[in-house]
Amino acid sequence: MFKTFKFLLHAFLFSLCCLASFNASAANIKNIRVANHADDTMRIVIDISEKNGYKVFTLKNPDRLVIDIEKTSFLDSLKPQFANIKYLKNLRFGKMENGVARIVAEVNFPPKVKKDFFLPPQSGFEWRLVVDVENPKASSYSLNNQAQKNKNQNQYRKPLIMIDAGHGGKDSGAISISGYYEKHITLKMAKELRDKLIKSGRYNVMLTRNDDRALALRQRVQMARNAKADIFISIHADSALNSSAKGLSVYTLSEKASDSEAAALAERENKADAVIGMDFSDKPQDVATILIDLVRRDTMNNSSILADYMVAEMKKNVTVLPNTHRFAGFAVLKAPDIPSVLVEIGYLSNRKEELMLRKPEYRAKLAASMLKALDKLFKNHSIIDK
Numbered sequence: 001m002f003k004t005f006k007f008l009l010h011a012f013l014f015s016l017c018c019l020a021s022f023n024a025s026a027a028n029i030k031n032i033r034v035a036n037h038a039d040d041t042m043r044i045v046i047d048i049s050e051k052n053g054y055k056v057f058t059l060k061n062p063d064r065l066v067i068d069i070e071k072t073s074f075l076d077s078l079k080p081q082f083a084n085i086k087y088l089k090n091l092r093f094g095k096m097e098n099g100v101a102r103i104v105a106e107v108n109f110p111p112k113v114k115k116d117f118f119l120p121p122q123s124g125f126e127w128r129l130v131v132d133v134e135n136p137k138a139s140s141y142s143l144n145n146q147a148q149k150n151k152n153q154n155q156y157r158k159p160l161i162m163i164d165a166g167h168g169g170k171d172s173g174a175i176s177i178s179g180y181y182e183k184h185i186t187l188k189m190a191k192e193l194r195d196k197l198i199k200s201g202r203y204n205v206m207l208t209r210n211d212d213r214a215l216a217l218r219q220r221v222q223m224a225r226n227a228k229a230d231i232f233i234s235i236h237a238d239s240a241l242n243s244s245a246k247g248l249s250v251y252t253l254s255e256k257a258s259d260s261e262a263a264a265l266a267e268r269e270n271k272a273d274a275v276i277g278m279d280f281s282d283k284p285q286d287v288a289t290i291l292i293d294l295v296r297r298d299t300m301n302n303s304s305i306l307a308d309y310m311v312a313e314m315k316k317n318v319t320v321l322p323n324t325h326r327f328a329g330f331a332v333l334k335a336p337d338i339p340s341v342l343v344e345i346g347y348l349s350n351r352k353e354e355l356m357l358r359k360p361e362y363r364a365k366l367a368a369s370m371l372k373a374l375d376k377l378f379k380n381h382s383i384i385d386k
């Protein structure tokens with residue numbers, strides 16, 4: 001979810017050449033200090049050049065306190081000071097794509113914010129954002145600490161990838177001119193990808209379906225969430241009236257489709273629920289209500305990064321559509337906390353592409369590209385919280 005320090009360093013080196021483009025009025029965080037303030041309080045002080053809008057909130061699993069400050073950067077030489085704070089496990093920081101500076105305190109207990117406020121410049125200090133967090137009672141601390149220890153033991157787990165073969169059962173999906181069903185090709189592709197990922201030794205894999213069965217779109221999302229999947233990849237194959245249309249495309253979620261083609265495609269794919277007689281579209285959005293806005297934003301960022309990596313890898317090997325990474329409101333991409341992409345692996349309505357998609361060697365090529373993209377994602381971005 002957050003860039004690792006190593007990645008930050010790379011980002012910093014890269015950004016040296018474009019410092020001139022920085023907004024001069026943006027605030028800079030110069031220091032982050034954490035200290036015990038009275039017995040029952042841990043105080044976080046952020047030294048910052050200007051006062052900006054901010055938000056403090058907490059997250060679970062693992063317990064974290066998050067401070068987001070708008071339009072703010074970190075001083076390059078910033079080294080937070082937080083040694084010997086018993087309840088603080090780690091402190092991370094990173095700039096998000098929307099210009100928000102995010103500071104994350106990983107703590108050994110569910111954090112409770114007592115107060116947060118800005119102190120105006122005085123006694124040699126610039127602006128200071130102060131966040132006071134309640135220190136837990138010793139007893140609850142030791143309990144949580146034990147739970148944390150248990151969790152730490154499997155922190156080096158492999159990422160879990162949930163692969164979703166589109167359609168299934170009486171929902172056949174698109175049908176090729178020669179009568180070949182999308183639901184069959186998506187399952188074959190899903191299994192090919194599963195085998196490739198498992199063989200790499202770097203991933204655990206689950207499939208939403210392993211046979212020819214119908215699943216509602218929301219069920220697929222729920223399966224990924226129940227399994228605590230780290231990534232969700234939905235596999236589909238496209239179809240168009242124009243039989244010369246060809247090429248692969250990768251989609252991520254957006255309420256606003258990138259073009260009318262993408263919007264029409266999302267509508268077709270979302271109809272799968274109606275086909276199998278399970279239309280949830282008028283039900284309250286149970287998934288939507290549980291999400292934390294910011295988690296969702298991170299998820300969407302990571303989805304986009306994965307999609308871009310996939311496109312970059314695919315381009316080396318296979319024909320892709322122009323503007324290969326597209327956006328649309330696919331129901332199956334709506335897990336708020338799991339980066340999700342939908343891959344349309346090609347056009348079944350194109351005779352040549354249909355034949356290719358039916359070849360195991362071609363699907364192996366696609367799977368290899370997807371594996372490379374996942375490797376890049378997990379190498380460059382900490383998707384799994386450690």
Ligand SMILES: [Zn+2]
Nearest residue numbers: 166173236237
């Ligand atoms: Zn489909």
